[in-house]
Amino acid sequence: MMLEPGDADMWVCRRDARISRPRSEVFAITPDGLPYLKPSIVLLFKAKHMRAKDETDFSAALPRMDASEKEWLKQCLDLVHPGHPWIGALQG
Numbered sequence: 001m002m003l004e005p006g007d008a009d010m011w012v013c014r015r016d017a018r019i020s021r022p023r024s025e026v027f028a029i030t031p032d033g034l035p036y037l038k039p040s041i042v043l044l045f046k047a048k049h050m051r052a053k054d055e056t057d058f059s060a061a062l063p064r065m066d067a068s069e070k071e072w073l074k075q076c077l078d079l080v081h082p083g084h085p086w087i088g089a090l091q092g
Contacts, residue, residue, distance in 0.1 A: 008023070009024075015048070018079060019080070021072070040065060073086075
């Protein structure tokens with residue numbers, strides 16, 4: 001489990017406190033009942049380094065993300081990584 005700033009109801013990004021989200025929108029649950037971080041949250045952290053494995057993860061996650069998750073990630077990248085290469089892919 002990641003320990004992040006915030007409280008029981010609100011997640012706050014440890015890298016930039018301007019980014020926050022209700023915790024109910026940060027996690028999802030598998031059909032087996034296992035909680036996991038939504039791809040948009042994970043990709044926000046991966047965007048900083050852009051390693052080959054991060055590019056692979058972005059390419060795999062992009063078609064599975066809904067429009068609201070893509071828009072949220074795009075807005076975050078615009079804020080903390082202006083001009084990031086993923087922004088263009090998220091606009092499409």
